[in-house]
Structure formats: C-alpha cells, structure tokens
Amino acid sequence: MTALVKLLKKIYHALPEPPSSYYAHRRPSVNPYELLPPNAIIFDIGSKNARGDYCFGKPPADARVVCVDIEDGPGVDLVTDAHNMVDVADDSVDCVVTISTLEHVRYPHKVVAEIHRILKPGGFVHINVPFMFPFHADPDDYYRFSYRGIDILCEDFEKLDSGFDRGPASSMHHLLVHFLAILFSCNSKTLYGINVDLFKWLLFWVKYLDALIARFKVSYVIHTGSYFIGRKKNSA
Secondary structure (H helix, E strand, O other): OHHHHHHHHHHHHHOOOOOOOOOOOOOOOOOHHHHOOOOOEEEEEOOOOOOOOEOOEOOOOOOEEEEEEOOOOOOOOEEOOOOOOOOOOOOOEEEEEEEOOHHHOOOHHHHHHHHHHHEEEEEEEEEEEOOOOOOOOOOOOOOOOOOOHHHHHOOOOEEEEEEEEEOHHHHHHHHHHHHHHHHOOOOOHHHHHHHHHHHHHHOHHHHHHHHHHOOOOOHHHOOEEEEEEEEOOOOO
C-alpha cells in the first residue's frame, strides 16, 4: 500500500502545472520603470526571488534591484522588517514595488509609511493587493483592500494611476476553484489540494469571460488585484 501511495504521489507531481486563474483585463496606464532615472535603485518588498519582474514590465537593465523580505531565502538581498527598515536611509530609493505583500503584514499603514520614508522625493511606488481572494498564509494573512481602500492607504503619495486588474470572472474563478475544492474534500487537506488542481483545469475558461464582462459598468462589484501607482511628492 505504501509503495502504491508513493507511486501515485510521483505521478501526481510529474503532471504539468494547472492553468492560473489570473487574467488581467487591464494594464495600468503608467509603468514606473519607464520613468526612472539611469542606474535607479529599486526595492521589491516581499518579493522572494521575483526581482521586480511583474506583468507590468521588467526593471531597466541598469537598475539595481534589491529584493527585501522578512526571512532569508533564494533571491533575497536584504532581510528586514518592512514595518521598520532601520538599515535603509531616508530618501535613498528611486522606486518601491510590493506585489501581494501588504495583506500579510500586521500593520499595512506602517509599511506604506516606511516606503514613503525611504523613497526619494519624486520616487515611485507600485502596490498591488488582493480584495476578493481566499485566505493564504505566508506566513499569515490579515487584510484585503478594495480599489477604493488602496487609494486611502496610499493617500500621502501623488496618485498617477489606481484601480483593479482582475475583474469579476477572474476573481470568481479563483474563489470557485477553492470553494469546490473544499466542497469535495471530504475534510481531507490532501484531497483539497488535489481538487484545487483539478478544478483549475476544469474551470480555466471562466477567467476569459472578463474579456467581455470586465468592461461592464458594474464590474467593480467583484474584483481583486487592487493597485496603486504613485509618486512621493517633492518637499516644499
């Protein structure tokens, strides 16, 4: 029986990754990377090994990318608490990017205040956070932000663009996958994990409905991927 279980696990892990539920129905109108000076310093907070490479673009080739995380790991350049980045000087960074991170920190407003502190006057920030999204601990999960809420969180910056990049179909696709995985899990974490992959395959097409319905005036009612792109105001 043990040998059969090991064989099944080996087969399962050899299968291709299921399709992502992610479908960006819109792109931000501003790419902060295109506005940076030569040899810019970019902080990617909570990035692990992403190195600033996201759907809105790659960092400039001459930029210095510093990946920041609270725990050491592959690709991490600076281990520090984003609530209090004591090793980073005031007004020293050209751009800060933090993608799907603020929901995991205890005090998002303090992290945003630290981002404001370390940015040079005129420096840029790009923040993306979930709204309607399942609980996902990394190492824990505390908050959600609507596209209106992230504007308030970032109100000390000059706003260049904000909104949401995942409409109702992509959002519901992700929630539905996890709902059905729970429903048919028989109270088993293992079966739940298998079900997540199964329903990602079965329902991958749902997200593409956003090509149509994300344009509707009421699409904001169900959304995730709330983002804010802004600039630190120059000192008076």
